[in-house]
Amino acid sequence: MPTIQDVARRAGVAPITASRVINNNGYASQDVRQRVLRAVEELGYVPNTLARSLRSRRTNTLALILTDITNPFFTTVARGVEDAASDAGYTVIFCNTDENEDEEQKYLNLLLQKRVDGILLVPARSGHGAIQSALAQGVPLVVIDRRVANEPVDVVRCDSEGGAYALTRRLIRSGYQRIALLNGPKGVSTAEDRAAGYLRALAEAGLQEHALVFYGHFTQASGAEMTTRALLHQPPPQALFAANNFIAIGALQKIRELDVRIPEDLALVGFDDLPPALVTFPFLTVVAQPAYEMGQRAARMLIDRLEGRLSGECREIILPAEIIIRQSSGPIHLEEETTP
C-alpha cells in the first residue's frame, strides 16, 4: 500500500509538500499541486489516518454509546448524531450496551484506546463508571436522554417529568381516575422522572390513592408482563400509561391476547412515538420526544466543546415533549396545554 513518501517521490517533491497538497493547507504552486495529485491518482494512494491521528492527536471521530439500538427512538437519536457529526467532518462509532453497565465500561475503555475525540453517552443506570473514566482521561463527554447525579457533564435530554405530567393530566381531565404506570427500571432517570410527572398529576387532582406504578424494563416482554399484573389489580385500572414504546407494544400484545378492547374497555397511552415506517396504523396516543433533535443538539454541543467554541460551565439542554392524541386514549379533553 503506497505511502505519502511514494507519492512525494513520484511527484518529485518532499513528503511534507505532498501532505500540504493532499490536505489542502499551506502553499503549493499549480505545477506541484498537479504533479502530486496525479501521483496520488496513479498510485491509488489512500492516506493512513492512524499515522495522521497519532501525530496530530485528533481522530475526528466521536462515539455514541447507547442502551438499545433496536429501539426506534434511539435509532432516530443516532441519525441526529450522525448527521450533525458528519456535517462537521466527524465520523461516529456506535456502541450498544443493552442497559448493561459492564458492557458500557468495556466500550468506554475501547473508545479511549481508540482515542476518539469525544463521547456521547446514554448511560445505563447511573453511568458513573463510564463518566469518570472519560473525564479522568480528559475526553469530553455529553450525556443524552438521561439525567446523571453530581457529575460535571453536559446533558441533552427531554422533559420527561413534564411530558408524563401533561399526558396524565389530560387523561384525568377526560375522566380516567385509575391510571396505572408501566415503568422502566428504578435507577434510570427517565423512568423516575416519568413516575414523578405521573404522580404530580395524580396528586394535583387528589387521586394519590389511585397511584399504581409497576417497575420493569424498557422492553416488550416486560411491558406484557406488567400489563398482566396491572390487570389483576383490584379495582382494575381504566387506563395504562406505558413509559416507553416497547412497553406499550408489549401491553398492546397482551391486551389483544386477553380480548380487551382499546379504548372502550381500557385506554392505553405511551411515551415515545414510533416511526411511520414501522407502524401499520397510528393508533397510540403518546408523548413524543424530539429524538432526532436530541441527537443533533448533543453532537453539536460536543463538537462546540471540542473546537473551543464552548467552554466553562456544564450546560443542560432540556427539550419539550409533544403530546400526540390518537384513538387509544378514547375521547380526550382537548384543552390547550404546553409543557414548560
Next chain:
Amino acid sequence: MPTIQDVARRAGVAPITASRVINNNGYASQDVRQRVLRAVEELGYVPNTLARSLRSRRTNTLALILTDITNPFFTTVARGVEDAASDAGYTVIFCNTDENEDEEQKYLNLLLQKRVDGILLVPARSGHGAIQSALAQGVPLVVIDRRVANEPVDVVRCDSEGGAYALTRRLIRSGYQRIALLNGPKGVSTAEDRAAGYLRALAEAGLQEHALVFYGHFTQASGAEMTTRALLHQPPPQALFAANNFIAIGALQKIRELDVRIPEDLALVGFDDLPPALVTFPFLTVVAQPAYEMGQRAARMLIDRLEGRLSGECREIILPAEIIIRQSSGPIHLEEETTP
C-alpha cells in the same frame, strides 16, 4: 495522557517489557509483571491503539456497510455481525448508505483510510465501485444479502428466488390467481431474485398472463404508492406480495385507509419478518430470512480469511428462507414444502 514509556519508567523496565506484560505475550517474571501492572493502575494508562495499529498493521476492526439501519432486518444482521466479531476480538464500525452509491463509496474510502482489517458490504445497487476499491487495496470483503455480478468476492445471502417461489406457489395452490408483486428497485439482486421466483411459480401454474410486477423502493412510502397502483389495475389482484417488510407496512397502511379487509377482500404477504418487539400482533404471512445467522456467518467467514483459516476460491453461502403462515394470507394450502 501517560504512555507506555511512563509505565515502563515507573516499573523500572524497558518499554518493550511493559508492552509484553500489557499484551500478555512473551516472557515476564512474576515480579516484573506485578510492577508493570501496578504502574498501569497508578498512572491510569490507556494503550493507544493508533500507535499499536500503525506498527502492527492490524486494527482489529471490521466495517459493516449497509443500506438501511432503520430496517429491523438489517438491525438483526448487524447484531449477528457484532456478536461474531466481538467473540473473535474485533470491533465493528457501522455505516449506513441509504441505498446511495455515492455514500457507499464515501464510506468505503473513509474505512480504507482508517485501515479496517476487513469489510462486510450490503451493496447499494451493483456495488462495483466499492468492491473494486476494497480489492484494489487488498482489503478482504464479504458481500451480504445480495448477489454481485462478476466480482471475485465471498457472498453470504438468502435464497430469495426460492423463498419467493415457494410462497407464491402456496398462494396459487390456495386458490389465488391474480397476485401482484410490489417489488424493490430494478438492479438490486434481491428484488430481481424475488421477481424471478414469483414468475417461476406463476409460469409453473400456467398463470404467466396474470403476472403483475411493480418496481419501486424498499420503503413504506413506496409500498403505499405501489399498492394504490396495484389496486387500480383491472382486473384487481386478489393478493399482494410485498418484496420486503417496509413495502408490506406501506401496503398495509394504504389498504386500511381504503377500508379493504385482509384477508377477506385481499390477501397480503411479504418478505422479511418483523421482530416481536415491534409488531403489535403477528398477522402477516411472510418469507423470513435468517438475518442474524447471515450476519454471523458473514463475519465469521471474513475473520477466517483474515486469520488465514480460509483461502483461495471465493465462497457463496446461500441460506434457506422460512415460510411463516399467519392470518393475512387467508386459509393456506398446508402441503409440506422446503426451499432447496
Next chain:
DNA sequence: ATACCACATGGTATCGTTACCATACAGGAA
C-alpha cells in the same frame, strides 16, 4: 537600499507502539 510580507518548499524530529534482533543466565543433555 532596506525592510517586510506573501508565496513556496524542504529538513528534522516526533507521535506511541511493537517487530526484530541481541543478550544473558540457568539447567539439563551429550
Next chain:
DNA sequence: TTCCTGTATGGTAACGATACCATGTGGTAT
C-alpha cells in the same frame, strides 16, 4: 566440559504522517 533450550530482558528501528522551524524567492512599501 560443551551445547542447547527455555526463560527473561533490552536496544534500535520502523510504522506513516505532520508540527515546527528554516530557507529562499519575488514584489512592494518606505
